[in-house]
Amino acid sequence: MRHVLSVVVENKPGVLARIASLFSRRGFNIDSLAVGATEKPEFSRITLVVTGEDLVIEQITKQLYKLIDTYKVTDLTAVKHIEREMLLVKVSINPNTRSEAIEIVDIFRGKIIDVAEKNMTVEITGDYDKNEGFLSLLKKFGIIEIVRTGTVAIQRGTGN
């Protein structure tokens, strides 16, 4: 099963290397990884998407906690949360396909951020499934290049 782990770590050099090293030596796979600052300057947040049985996810969580710089690990999959990923995609177009492509971009609320004679570049934000759906519809035009940020996620607000 796919899990989204939100890992708060001390904002220090080498922390990302420690996490990457942990995943490689324990044989855990990372589907995506995104790092950024948090509301507190002393911490960074790493959002990891990993796939595995519950026992594997439990081991990953414990091994992450074992790193001295790890402050908190939250499995967002277990709670209500929102996921987003940004995607930049360069797709082939010609005068015959251009309008259909633009229509698809509009439906997905994407933004065309660059257009050339034979291709255009689209920016789209959404959860992983939406982005995959978008890409599958663009396939027939010919996808030249894809750049993705990896998923970030946040827990939904509760109560007041």
Place this chain on the structure above:
Amino acid sequence: MSAEKMKGSKILLESLKKEGVTDIFGYPGGKVLHIYDDIYQSDIKHYLVRHEQAAAHAADGYARSTGRVGVCLATSGPGATNLVTGIATANMDSIPMVALTGQVSTADIGTDSFQEADIVGITMPVTKHNFLVKDVKDLAMTIKKAFHIARTGRPGPVLVDLPVDVTVNKAVFNYPDSVDMPSYKPTTKGSDRQIQNAIKMIREAKKPVVLAGGGVIGSNASDELREFIALTKMPVSSTLLGLGAYPYNDYFSLQMPGMHGTAFANYAIQEADLLISIGMRFDDRITGKLDTFAPNAKVIHIDIDPAEIGKCIASILPIVGDAKEVLKEMNAYLKKEPMEAKEPWLKTIEKLKLDYPLFYKKDTNVISPQYVLEVINELTKGEAFYTTEVGTHQMWAAQYLDHKLPRHFVSSGGLGTMGFGFPAAMGVQVANPGATVINIAGDGSFQMNIQELSTVSYYNIPVKNIILNNQWLGMVRQWQELFFQERYSATDLEGMQPDFVKVAEAYDVLGLRATKPEEVKDVLSRALKHNGPVVVDIRVAREENVFPMVPAGGAIDKMIGERGIN
């Protein structure tokens, strides 16, 4: 008035003193010259080894035999990389150690400067944590944190990389009284509810077995374990790293389980309905094939490291906490409401112990390695410190030595590092100056750090190296005999070994030899009486195997030689 500033190298030495460090094992080099200059003027005793690997193992032996943090020091680049095997050894066995390495100056880092190696990157997977100090102002706090991390929670090695400019630059020295690390707060106190549940399970069990691991030694919980067994009257088996936690030849002792454990320990585990595992991590050398291990047993798993719980074996009842604290609390409950002995189970164990004792064929012409260990028991009464290298001799030492005391058996378990025993013995001896320290060695392993004869000779560190010399790489040979149709690839050392007596003499160390069984006792007595280091070359039966043996990946009740058949 502004406080006077102090040079980084001096701050380092003063910080070490604040941590109670009295001995360091190390080797100098270009990037640690300033540190060595301060060592020259310091009352911290520095032991010059002859290879940095030995410094790490010596610090490890020092730590294992005392519980104090061992300290080793090496220069940048090759000095630092030579420490790696020793650091990895300590990491696998959860040994508190601080490794200090020189580094090129902060300005040169990343330029492939002379003797530069990214030792922080290299040791990331084999340390509990590591640090690169970039500013002399952070030095004291980093040392404080390094020692704190090394000795608390599940202990382990911490490396501190020290660029040369950090050792030269000056800062005000203020050693912090405490550390505040929001992301590092190990749990030591076990949950009271879980502890009470555990006691209930122990009372209800019919066939319980206690498994005591290195964590019992590491948390100095041997007394508490002994009391726990006295209160519960349960059989207890000690892993390789747990040997000495409980008296080896006691009525309740099942001795060692696993691949080369006793048959009765393995049979008892397979029949058990409850395992109480304390500070052990279900290594594959203990469990054999996981899904065949202890098929009828529920597991109570006591460990300070939450990541060990459920890693290999699903436990019904985990208790995260320090072995000593958890055992103390369990003992308190047991004292309030005493427990009956589980007589039928103890009778079963008695019979297993009678039916499947450790056994070897005694020979009047050839020295059996097991016999040598029995003589050592006789001469030392099981009260010496024993280190081992890795191989058949190590397993015989585990099986046959009379392990009475915690921290007295020092062996590389997890990593299985050949060349560990001799330098580790130096560390043990430095930490325990009056004690008898014996390194049980094999002829292969001993040559992996044989250069340390120079160190023990120079400082007169009176370690007794006893080589069980079969002129084979014996453990590999055993596997080749049993599983590779006797194709002895690269293991036969007959005629290729140096004369160990002459080697010892070349270093001005006493060299002795025994070739016949009747010489063993005399030679060992002489070695033990000698006021200085010794190398004893004992020519043992060449093709003696370690039995019983669970073939790799097998079930632990499917042993070869479970009755010691050779």
